[in-house]
Amino acid sequence: MVKKNNPTELKSKSVMLPKNEEQETPNKKANEFLETTCIVCPIGCNLKIEKLNNDIKVTGNLCPRGEAYGKTEITNPSRVITCSVPCKEKIYFVKTSLPVPKKLMFNVIEEIKKIPPKNFNEGEVILKNILNTGSDIIVTGSHSPQQDI
Numbered sequence: 175m176v177k178k179n180n181p182t183e184l185k186s187k188s189v190m191l192p193k194n195e196e197q198e199t200p201n202k203k204a205n206e207f208l209e210t211t212c213i214v215c216p217i218g219c220n221l222k223i224e225k226l227n228n229d230i231k232v233t234g235n236l237c238p239r240g241e242a243y244g245k246t247e248i249t250n251p252s253r254v255i256t257c258s259v260p261c262k263e264k265i266y267f268v269k270t271s272l273p274v275p276k277k278l279m280f281n282v283i284e285e286i287k288k289i290p291p292k293n294f295n296e297g298e299v300i301l302k303n304i305l306n307t308g309s310d311i312i313v314t315g316s317h318s319p320q321q322d323i
């Protein structure tokens with residue numbers, strides 16, 4: 175039975191299923207199998223990703239970007255991280271310039287927390303090559319809590 179794309183299911187979690195005897199995967203020989211939602215565009219295709227040794231097969235994608243996303247997701251899942259840096263008068267919003275490995279997400283946030291408070295400009299790089307990921311921390315905007323009063 176073909177499962178149709180349902181927008182209400184887009185928030186479902188990705189589940190990494192280790193290969194074992196009882197597990198049902200489209201290819202019984204797959205070393206790893208992952209079913210997830212492509213987050214590259216709002217369509218949110220349901221991807222099935224199978225890894226057999228060095229061969230990765232992605233199905234369910236409507237375009238090549240989904241295939242690339244699926245391959246990264248099963249080998250080295252990465253995300254752009256957004257965070258905030260509170261200073262005296264403003265809160266600065268920051269993000270990584272490139273996706274960083276998910277396994278380093280909390281380490282990246284810890285590094286961002288160490289940034290000394292001062293005034294920044296929008297677009298300013300405030301930390302270069304964070305944790306040797308090749309990604310910089312960039313200021314994307316700010317908010318003055320006093321404006322709310």
Ligand code: SF4
Nearest residue numbers: 212215218219237240
């Ligand atoms: S596979 Fe292509 S069309 Fe489908 S969600 Fe990903 S980017 Fe969008």
